[in-house]
Amino acid sequence: DAGITQSPRHKVTETGTPVTLRCHQTENHRYMYWYRQDPGHGLRLIHYSYGVKDTDKGEVSDGYSVSRSKTEDFLLTLESATSSQTSVYFCASKGEPGGTEAFFGQGTRLTVV
Amino acid sequence: GQNIDQPTEMTATEGAIVQINCTYQTSGFNGLFWYQQHAGEAPTFLSYNVLDGLEEKGRFSSFLSRSKGYSYLLLKELQMKDSASYLCAVRDNYGQNFVFGPGTRLSVLP
Numbered sequence: 260d261a262g263i264t265q266s267p268r269h270k271v272t273e274t275g276t277p278v279t280l281r282c283h284q285t286e287n288h289r290y291m292y293w294y295r296q297d298p299g300h301g302l303r304l305i306h307y308s309y310g311v312k313d314t315d316k317g318e319v320s321d322g323y324s325v326s327r328s329k330t331e332d333f334l335l336t337l338e339s340a341t342s343s344q345t346s347v348y349f350c351a352s353k354g355e356p357g358g359t360e361a362f363f364g365q366g367t368r369l370t371v372v
Numbered sequence: 373g374q375n376i377d378q379p380t381e382m383t384a385t386e387g388a389i390v391q392i393n394c395t396y397q398t399s400g401f402n403g404l405f406w407y408q409q410h411a412g413e414a415p416t417f418l419s420y421n422v423l424d425g426l427e428e429k430g431r432f433s434s435f436l437s438r439s440k441g442y443s444y445l446l447l448k449e450l451q452m453k454d455s456a457s458y459l460c461a462v463r464d465n466y467g468q469n470f471v472f473g474p475g476t477r478l479s480v481l482p
Contacts, residue, residue: 290468292469292470294472299474300474301459301472301473301474301475302415302459302461302472303472304469304470304471307468307469309468317469318374349414349415353468359403359405359420360405360417360420361417361470362417363414363415363416364414365413365414366413366414
C-alpha cells in the first residue's frame, strides 16, 4: 500500500474558525486529491493537484482552499468553517497519468459546532 | 454532466454470490474502478476495467460494457468480512480524476 497519512484524524472546531488538514505521502506520487464523504453522496472531489504549485477545483470547492509546496504534502484549508463542512475528509494520491488506482489516506473526521 | 448510480444497500448470505451493479453517464471515460470500504476505514482498490469484458481476481470479478455505460462487481463465496461498502468510480479522459458513485452497502448474513 502507498504510504499516505492524514492529520489530524479527528477534529472538533467552532463555526467561523479556520482549519487546516494535512496529507502526507511518501510515494513521490504526482497527483493528489481531497475528497469529502457524506451519507448519500459518496466521495466528492474538493480540490486536486497535478504537481507542486499546480492545483485545480473539484466539484465542491466553495469554502475550501489548498496548497502544495512540496510533492509529498497537500494541505486543505477551510477558510471559515461552517456546520455544512462537518464531514469525513479523505486524501488520495496517484502516480503518473498511466498509473491506475488512487490510494487513500485513513480519513479525517471533522465536526464543526 | 457526471452521474453514477448504484443500489444503496444489498443483503446476501454467507457462501452465496452477489452482483453489485453500477451504471454511469459521464462526459469522459478512461477506466472503471471498484473500491471496498469498511466502516470507518479508507477505501481500498479492488479492480479496474478499461476494456469491455470480465476481469477476474480471486473471489472478485468485475465486468464492463462501455456501450451500455454499465459495470458490475461479482463477489463469490461470500464471507462475513465482505460486509462493507463498494464504491464504483469512473476515471476521466485525461486519466487524472475520479468520479465516485454513492456506494453500495453490502451486509453478509450468517
